[in-house]
Amino acid sequence: MPDTLEMRKLANTPAVRSLTPLIGAEISGVDLTDLTPDLVQFIRDALLTHSVVFFRNQALTIEQHKDLGRAFGELLIHPATIPKIPEHPEINVIESGANSKKVAGEVWHSDISSQVEPPMGSILYMKEVPPTGGGDTLFASTNAAYDALSQAMKSFLSGLTAIHDTERLRGGAYIKNPTERFGFAEHPVVRTHPETKRKSLFVNGVFTSHIVQLSKSESDALLGFLYRHQEAPQFQCRFKWEPGSIAFWDNRCTLHHAVWDYYPHRRYGHRVTICGDRPF
Numbered sequence: 001m002p003d004t005l006e007m008r009k010l011a012n013t014p015a016v017r018s019l020t021p022l023i024g025a026e027i028s029g030v031d032l033t034d035l036t037p038d039l040v041q042f043i044r045d046a047l048l049t050h051s052v053v054f055f056r057n058q059a060l061t062i063e064q065h066k067d068l069g070r071a072f073g074e075l076l077i078h079p080a081t082i083p084k085i086p087e088h089p090e091i092n093v094i095e096s097g098a099n100s101k102k103v104a105g106e107v108w109h110s111d112i113s114s115q116v117e118p119p120m121g122s123i124l125y126m127k128e129v130p131p132t133g134g135g136d137t138l139f140a141s142t143n144a145a146y147d148a149l150s151q152a153m154k155s156f157l158s159g160l161t162a163i164h165d166t167e168r169l170r171g172g173a174y175i176k177n178p179t180e181r182f183g184f185a186e187h188p189v190v191r192t193h194p195e196t197k198r199k200s201l202f203v204n205g206v207f208t209s210h211i212v213q214l215s216k217s218e219s220d221a222l223l224g225f226l227y228r229h230q231e232a233p234q235f236q237c238r239f240k241w242e243p244g245s246i247a248f249w250d251n252r253c254t255l256h257h258a259v260w261d262y263y264p265h266r267r268y269g270h271r272v273t274i275c276g277d278r279p280f
Contacts, residue, residue, distance in 0.1 A: 014039065016046050016053075023141035023254070024237030025050035032246070033064050040071045043248070047121070048196050052139045052249040052256075054239055060125055060246075062088050062270065069123050069272035076119055076273040079112070079183065080166070092271045094124065098264035105258035108140065108231050109206035111251050111273060114164040114183030120276035123248045126241045126269040133262030136240050137247060140255045142200035145230035146190060157201075160189040160214075162223075164207040186212060189226075191279040193252055200253040201230050202279055230255060241267075252276065 013029045025046055030039065032055060046053050060068065062085070069075050075090040077083075084093040096103040111119050129135055146154070166183045189211060191202040205227050211219040239247055249256060 014042050016050075018050065019054075019237040019239075022144040022235060022237075023051050023139055024054070024239070025052075026054045026056070028056070030055055032058050032060060032068055035068065035071055044072065047248060047250055051141055051143065051254050052237070052239075052247060054248075055246040056242060056244060058125070058244050058246050062091060065123070065125055065270060066090055066272055069274055073120055073274040073276075076112075076275045078273060079115075090272055092273065094126075094269045094271055095267070096260070096263075097266035100263070103258055103260045105137075105256065106260050107206050108138075108227070108255045108257045109204045110142075110202070110255055112183060113187065113202070113204060113207045114166045114185055116183075116185045117278050118185075118187075118276050119251045120274045121249055121251050122271055122273045123246060124269055124271040126245045126247075126267075127243060128266060128268040129241045129243055130262035130265035130267050132265065134240050134259060135262045135267045136238050136259045138236050138238050138257040138259065139247075139249060140231055140235045140257075141253065142202065142230055142235075142255060143193075143198050143253045144235045145232070146200045148235075149229070154190070157190050161186050161212045162189050162203050163209045163212060165209045166207065168207060168209055183207075187279045191252070194277060194280075196253075198253065201226055203227070204255055231257075252279075 014027050015029050016025050016027055018025045027043065027046055043053065066075060077089045078092050081092060083089040083091065085091050111122055164183065164185050164187055187202055189201065189203055190199050192199055203223060203226055208223060210216065211222060214222065
């Protein structure tokens with residue numbers, strides 16, 4: 001029988017396969033229960049290159065999931081949800097099934113962009129997937145969306161700021177208290193990634209209410225254009241979940257959308273979110 005240490009060494013020989021030229025990559029040959037500094041750096045480099053990375057055939061305990069997140073930063077306790085696993089408040093349970101009337105994430109968004117310091121990223125570990133309907137997640141590159149704009153539009157957007165406000169979610173099914181603001185912030189419409197220095201659009205239909213420097217009609221028209229533009233198929237990748245799959249996305253330069261095409265079947269997973277810094 002092969003030595004266990006040797007098997008682990010073989011398991012942690014990572015390889016990267018791009019999903020599209022603009023966004024997304026699957027990392028194979030990895031055992032995420034055996035994190036090393038070199039493996040963490042490899043994953044970070046892949047994330048910065050591809051904006052979202054995926055893993056399959058993983059078997060993590062809750063503590064190992066949290067350890068994976070902490071390898072990239074401090075974990076955020078979601079301000080809008082009551083923890084379903086009280087002893088692990090860092091774990092956000094992602095669950096939908098026959099009793100669901102809506103699902104979180106069914107609209108293109110950037111996680112909690114209404115915070116003054118929005119998350120750096122999130123790591124979703126899927127434990128159960130529906131037998132029919134994919135329950136896939138779509139990801140869009142806001143770097144690529146910005147790059148595709150005309151120079152005139154880039155110049156116009158430079159210096160504009162937008163309000164991100166949880167009041168837009170008033171009455172949402174996953175809000176602890178529909179009258180409570182768990183975030184209100186003014187961010188640049190075009191942000192600069194703190195690590196890659198690339199520019200990207202930073203507005204989304206869930207949290208962004210208006211552009212500060214424009215009238216309401218101007219703001220509505222421009223935001224409508226930007227939403228349609230950055231959600232275009234050419235900037236997207238699509239991930240089909242399997243039990244034991246993991247997605248790790250960079251919240252600073254992506255949007256994501258959960259496809260709810262499996263009602264009344266069940267989909268269940270755990271997510272940790274990593275703290276970020278103030279957009280600039």
